[in-house]
Structure formats: C-alpha cells, structure tokens
Amino acid sequence: xxxxxxxxxxxxxxxxxxxxxxxxxxxxxxxxxxxxxxxxxxxxxxxxxxxxxxxxxxxxxxxxxxxxxxxxxxxxxxxxxxxxxxxxxxxxxxxxxxxxxxxxxxxxxxxxxxxxxxxxxxxxxxxxxxxxxxxxxxxxxxxxxxxxxxxxxxxxxxxxxxxxxxxxxxxxxxxxxxxxxxxxxxxxxxxxxxxxxxxxxxxxxxxxxxxxxxxxxxxxxxxxxxxxxxxxxxxxxxxxxxxxxxxx
Ligand code: PGA
Numbered sequence: 001x002x003x004x005x006x007x008x009x010x011x012x013x014x015x016x017x018x019x020x021x022x023x024x025x026x027x028x029x030x031x032x033x034x035x036x037x038x039x040x041x042x043x044x045x046x047x048x049x050x051x052x053x054x055x056x057x058x059x060x061x062x063x064x065x066x067x068x069x070x071x072x073x074x075x076x077x078x079x080x081x082x083x084x085x086x087x088x089x090x091x092x093x094x095x096x097x098x099x100x101x102x103x104x105x106x107x108x109x110x111x112x113x114x115x116x117x118x119x120x121x122x123x124x125x126x127x128x129x130x131x132x133x134x135x136x137x138x139x140x141x142x143x144x145x146x147x148x149x150x151x152x153x154x155x156x157x158x159x160x161x162x163x164x165x166x167x168x169x170x171x172x173x174x175x176x177x178x179x180x181x182x183x184x185x186x187x188x189x190x191x192x193x194x195x196x197x198x199x200x201x202x203x204x205x206x207x208x209x210x211x212x213x214x215x216x217x218x219x220x221x222x223x224x225x226x227x228x229x230x231x232x233x234x235x236x237x238x239x240x241x242x243x244x245x246x247x248x
Contacts, residue, residue: 170211
C-alpha cells in the first residue's frame with residue numbers, strides 16, 4: 001500500500017519566525033494524522049525550517065534545485081547543498097517554474113535524474129493548461145511531460161519518486177479539479193507508468209493531486225482511489241487550513 005503524502009508548497013512566502021510557528025502548530029496536530037507530512041520552503045529558509053522540523057515527524061522539502069554538481073551557476077542551489085540542509089524532498093518542474101522561469105521538460109528531467117542520484121525524493125509536477133484541457137489535449141500533455149521528465153530513470157529509482165498532477169488552471173485560482181477529473185488524470189498517469197515500468201513498479205509510485213486543495217475539499221480528494229496525497233499551495237500557509245487538510 002502506498003503511504004499518502006501531503007506536502008505544503010510555501011512558494012515565496014513566510015519568514016523564519018512565521019515558518020517556525022507554522023511548523024510548531026502542524027507538529028501539535030501530527031498525532032491525529034496517519035499521512036506523511038512535508039513542508040517545502042524557500043531555499044533561504046531551509047536551515048531555519050530544518051531546525052524547526054527536527055524531532056517532529058514533519059519532512060523538509062525544497063522548491064527547486066539545479067542539475068549540475070557545482071560551478072558557475074549564479075543564484076542556483078545544488079543537490080549537495082540541499083543534502084546539507086537535510087532535505088527529504090524537492091519539488092521539480094512546478095508549473096510556475098515552467099511558465100514563469102522557462103523550465104523545459106529536458107531541464108525537469110535533468111533535475112529529476114540528479115535528485116534521484118543523490119537520494120533526494122523529487123516531487124515532479126505535471127499538468128495541462130486550461131487551453132490544453134479545452135482542446136482535449138490533457139492526456140497527450142501529461143504523457144509528454146511524464147515521459148520526458150522520467151527519461152533514463154531506472155525502475156528502482158522510479159519507485160521512490162513522487163509525481164504531482166497539478167492542472168495549471170486549478171493552481172491558486174480557487175478552481176479545483178473535480179475528484180473525478182483528478183482521479184481520471186492520475187489513473188491515466190499510473191497506466192502510462194505501468195506501460196513504462198510494469199505493474200509492481202507503477203503501483204508503488206505515489207501520485208499526488210495539487211490545485212486549490214482546501215480543508216473543505218480535502219476529504220473527497222484524498223478518498224479518491226488513485227490519489228495518494230496532495231501538494232498544497234495557498235492553504236499550506238495557514239495552520240488551521242493545513243491542519244484541516246492533513247486531518248482530512
Ligand atoms: P494552490 O497551489 O494550492 O495554491 O492552488 C498548489 C501548488 O502550486 O502546488
């Protein structure tokens with residue numbers, strides 16, 4: 001059985017103190033949840049939030065990483081730097097990175113490969129835009145982003161990674177995919193993984209849903225058969241909301 005994961009994506013928000021307070025509140029609610037919980041903070045907060053999550057069950061995640069080992073890449077953060085900060089997860093290929101910062105499938109793939117080689121678990125995000133959904137291209141977009149993103153990854157590595165289905169039109173818009181839409185897309189992703197890696201492997205890979213997850217829709221999303229958790233943006237910034245989600 002796949003162990004569900006609920007990860008908060010704080011994006012470019014919160015100070016060290018605000019993040020620490022949030023972690024303290026989440027930790028106090030951890031006994032009442034069976035799911036794995038992670039918080040993905042900005043790079044500069046990793047040291048601070050890393051301390052805050054020490055001796056809690058809460059995992060630490062980063063939001064981005066460069067694929068090169070080290071060198072002249074001004075402004076970038078390497079996998080070893082994330083390891084030094086004791087990161088468990090790194091979000092890769094979030095739609096904001098793809099659309100605002102021009103990340104391509106090829107760049108996403110290099111990051112996924114690097115993270116896995118360093119034993120940092122990538123949460124690889126894929127998802128269609130509204131135009132693509134309306135043009136009935138959802139499955140072809142997901143197939144391309146998936147296949148390109150995991151190129152060259154062995155079945156053993158693939159088993160350990162996390163994929164997040166995040167329809168771009170549902171991110172930060174308050175428009176959630178219906179549980180049926182999310183379940184269908186995630187079922188499709190798993191069927192493609194099965195074609196690539198075979199059944200035991202595809203059954204082990206966790207696939208999350210992300211896009212306007214809130215306490216009042218978390219239960220129906222989490223209860224969908226294909227959905228193994230959630231990547232939560234806006235609602236991960238407020239203790240009550242995030243706790244409501246992890247205790248769905
Ligand atoms: P949202 O963001 O929950 O604010 O829609 C989700 C995400 O971007 O991962």
